[in-house]
Structure formats: structure tokens, C-alpha cells
Amino acid sequence: MNHFELQDGQLFCEGVPLAKIAEAVGSPVYVYSSATLERHYTVLRDALLAAGLKDPLIAFAVKANSNVAVLKTLANLGAGADVVSEGEIRRALAAGVAPERIVFSGVGKTEAEIAFALETGVAEINVESEPELRLIDQVGQRLGKRATVAIRVNPDVEAGGHAKISTGKAENKFGVSFAEAERLYANASNMAGLKPVGVACHIGSQITDLGPMEAAFRKMRGLVERLHAEGLHIERLDLGGGLGVPYFNQPEPPGPEEYARMVGRVTEGLGVQLAFEPGRVIAANAGVLVARVQHIHVRPEGRRFVVLDAAMNDLVRPAMYDAYHDIRPLNPRPGEPVVYDVVGPVCETGDTFTRDRALSPMEAGDLIAFMSAGAYGAAMASEYNSRPLVPEVLVRGDQWAVVRPRPTYAEMLERERPAPWL
Ligand code: PLP
Numbered sequence: 001m002n003h004f005e006l007q008d009g010q011l012f013c014e015g016v017p018l019a020k021i022a023e024a025v026g027s028p029v030y031v032y033s034s035a036t037l038e039r040h041y042t043v044l045r046d047a048l049l050a051a052g053l054k055d056p057l058i059a060f061a062v063k064a065n066s067n068v069a070v071l072k073t074l075a076n077l078g079a080g081a082d083v084v085s086e087g088e089i090r091r092a093l094a095a096g097v098a099p100e101r102i103v104f105s106g107v108g109k110t111e112a113e114i115a116f117a118l119e120t121g122v123a124e125i126n127v128e129s130e131p132e133l134r135l136i137d138q139v140g141q142r143l144g145k146r147a148t149v150a151i152r153v154n155p156d157v158e159a160g161g162h163a164k165i166s167t168g169k170a171e172n173k174f175g176v177s178f179a180e181a182e183r184l185y186a187n188a189s190n191m192a193g194l195k196p197v198g199v200a201c202h203i204g205s206q207i208t209d210l211g212p213m214e215a216a217f218r219k220m221r222g223l224v225e226r227l228h229a230e231g232l233h234i235e236r237l238d239l240g241g242g243l244g245v246p247y248f249n250q251p252e253p254p255g256p257e258e259y260a261r262m263v264g265r266v267t268e269g270l271g272v273q274l275a276f277e278p279g280r281v282i283a284a285n286a287g288v289l290v291a292r293v294q295h296i297h298v299r300p301e302g303r304r305f306v307v308l309d310a311a312m313n314d315l316v317r318p319a320m321y322d323a324y325h326d327i328r329p330l331n332p333r334p335g336e337p338v339v340y341d342v343v344g345p346v347c348e349t350g351d352t353f354t355r356d357r358a359l360s361p362m363e364a365g366d367l368i369a370f371m372s373a374g375a376y377g378a379a380m381a382s383e384y385n386s387r388p389l390v391p392e393v394l395v396r397g398d399q400w401a402v403v404r405p406r407p408t409y410a411e412m413l414e415r416e417r418p419a420p421w422l
Contacts, residue, residue: 002285003033004371011330011369015398018290019330022367025391025402027292028310030378032065032403034396036286037073037374044278045078047256051264057123057275059103061241062088064279064375065287069394069403071095074282080123082241082277086113089120099123103238103275105152105202107132107174114139118147124236124275126152126200128175133184133194140193149188150198150238151181153223155216157203175201178223185227185234196232198272199223202240205280208253210262213242217266224270238275239263245284247372248326256281280375287374289315289390290330293366294345304340306362311344312351313384315370315377319350327353330367332360346385378404388412 003014010017013031021031041058048056059080062071066088071081072095080101081092092102102122107129109117114136117125127133127149140147154175176184181199188196203216217239227234244253267274291310298304317323327342337358344351353370362368370377381390391406 001039002036003039004036004288004369006332009331011328013288013395013400016395016400017330018288018369019367021393021395021400022290022292022330025393026406027290027367028308028314028390029290029406030287030373030390030392031290031369031400032067032070032283032287032374032392032394034073034394037070037282038077040282040286041074041077041079044256044260044276044281047260048263048274048276050257051260052268053260053264053274055273057101057103057236057238057273059101059275059277060282061277061279062092063379065283065377066091066379067392067394067403068095069392069401070283071097073394080275082279083122086116089113089117089122093120103150103200103277105200105277109135111135111139114147115143118143118145122148124148124150124197124200124238126150126238127184127188128152130176130180130184133188133191137188137191137193142193145193146195147193148195148197150200150236151176151184151188151196152200152202153178153181153220155201155203155219157212157216157219178219181223182226182230185232186230189232196234198234198236198238198275199227200238200240200275202238202277203242205242206244206253207242208244210254210259213239213259214262214266217263221266221270224272234272236273236275237267237270238277241277241279241281243278243281245280245372245375247284247324282375284372284375287377288369288371289373289377290367290369293362293364293368295364296340296362304338306340306342306359306368308342308344308353308368310370310390311346311385311387312348313346313382313387314344314390315353315373316380316382317373317376318353319348320380325353325373326371327357327359328369328371329360329362330369333362333366335361338362346387383412386412 084106152175
């Protein structure tokens, strides 16, 4: 459920007409609903508690939506943060996330990032390989600290979904095998710069079938039990994120309740704290990208292009993952649907949001919304083609605020310097 609804023929976000925001801020613009963000977080939290989990750590995956106002909205409800860079740690801290609720993942953390994480006191660094384990140990020893680490396991399961967002197969770059995890965990227990506290996995994103997750989680349970049996101290099992969302025409994914019940079943009696790293399931349907139709360009053979002022640099998912986003007019026109290709102005054929989609009739100047764009939307946006970074707006009831303004061209140019010889 989300808070983007038609009211009197106009698309609203909570109590604000989206067109009002687009007129004031210009387009393209991302708009987020506080109520939807809060609802998705609380539904997941309540489902995990109802499934019998004690004190689960829900660390929102900052990569999905890294806007500080969004992070703060979630942090105010008690959310932690799953981060993959120093920049994301800084964002989480700026949003008021307590360091002991921050989990640091990623296959290529630099020495400087590890040092920053240790100085910050993050809850857990998820170790993705043996060389990284050694590096974290060295940094810990140099700083006179013991880094709390979890070993990220690659459970070698096929999660389904798009190959580019599947992370849990042995051929993917993430994590270590179960055998390596056992060995590394035991080694880490004897390393002066490390304090192993748990094991972690994350098998992919936009997962619409609980089967592969359950298979992976059962294997993770086995690992925790083996580590316990070896007399090793283990207090946390991090099950990652990955739960899919309905992108309109796709298979309906399992809901948080079903997911939580499965987790409760698989981990019953294990006696460790569970951590989760959800991104998409919280943020995707809490945001839209609003764009304006520049032209309707009709080719002689009949193909109709809707040329927008939004492009692949603003929302790259269709170009990168062939992702589907529902497209809704802000003020729907009456009439039979028309088949369009919806494209952006960037000089790449890949700058195509959809082809042959039947949509309500459109005219130049109309505003449309790409639905379910709150995750991996603005966070992946760039200035490609020297297009100003897309702004972001947060709505709460009938209030709204620009939470990242569109940079001016002067600001964009100011960041660059001529080389001395030019
Ligand atoms: N945790 C890790 C380590 C990830 O790589 C990702 C994204 O791929 C996530 C969490 C969030 O995944 P999702 O947005 O599908 O919940």
C-alpha cells in the first residue's frame, strides 16, 4: 500500500497534488511519501516481532535511497542503516542513526573507510573475503580496537530476478563459502584486531519467491549451529535484504508477514539476534519520479515517442536492468489508451523507459509519474549529459519540503577547475 492516489482527477502524494510540487520545483523531480516510508518500516518491524523475533535490527539499505531526510524519517522510528561506503556512514550519522545500529557491507572497503568505521563504532563490519579480514585486523590493531565483524557467506543459491542484482551464487563477487566462513570465523576469534560477532548473507534483490531465501537461511542456521558447537561465541545472524515489491505487471511478491513467518520458523530457538538489510521493500513504493512531456514525436510508420524531460541519468533502472515502472499521468485525459514508446532526451538509445506501452493519451506539457521509483532511483542518478542532478522532495500530510535542491549550472561548473596549463 502507498500514499499516491488520484483525488478529483489529480494524482496526489498524501495531501499534496504532485502537479503543485512540479510547478514549484520544476521537473524532473523525485517525490517521497513519509507515510508510505513509515508504513513499510512499521509493517516489516511488526511482522518480525509477531513472528517471535526478539529485538531484530532493521538496518535500512542506504544504497536504495540515501537522502538524509528519508534516512531521518526511518531513523526516527528506530531503523538502523546498512551502508557500503564512508559516504553512506556519514549520511546515516547525519540522519541520527546510532553507530551501534549501522552495519557496513561491501566487497572493497578501503583502509581509510575501515578506520572511519572503527572510529565511528559501527555495530558490525561484514567481511567479504579473507584479504579483507586481514586488512580489518591490521586497521583494528593499529587503532587499538577490536573490530566487531560478521563473516558474509555466499550461500550459492539462485535467487531469481535479474542477473545483475543476484548476489548469492558462487560465481558472484560477494562473500565466502560456508567452509571458508567456518575457518575465517575461528581464525578471527584469535586475531587481536577483531571480535567476530556473527555471520551474514544477502542473496539478491527484488526476490519474489521465498524458496531461495528459505534455502539460504536454513544453510545459515546450520552454520550458526556449527560455530556454536565449536565453542565459538556468536551473537548475530544478518539475513540481508532482498524482498521484492510489486512493480505493477510483475508476479506479486510475498508480503513482509509471510517473509517474517518464514524467518521465524527457520531461526526458531537459535538464540541469536537477527539483523535485516531491507532497502527496496521500504522505499520503492514510497517514491515517484515526476516528469513532463516535451513532445509527442510520431514517426511516419506510426511509432509514437513520448519525449520526456526525465532521462536515464535521473532513473537508470529501465536502461540498466530492463526494469518496469508503471507510468501514470498526473491529470489523466479521457480517451482510449494509446501505444507509446517513452524516452528521455539523452543521446543513447538505451535512454528508453518503455516501448509499446498502452497509456492514457498524452500531449506536450503533460506531467507523468514513474511509480515505485523511491528505491534505486535518485540514489543512482547522475549528471550524465551535464543534466543537473534531479531534486528530491519529501511530503508529510499536506506539507512538503525540497530535501535536495536541483543544483544550478553555476554550481555544477564551480566544482571543476581548469588545469594550470590551460
Ligand atoms: N544488503 C546488501 C549487502 C545489498 O547489496 C543490498 C542490495 O543489493 C541490500 C542489502 C538491499 O537490498 P534490497 O533493496 O533488495 O532490500
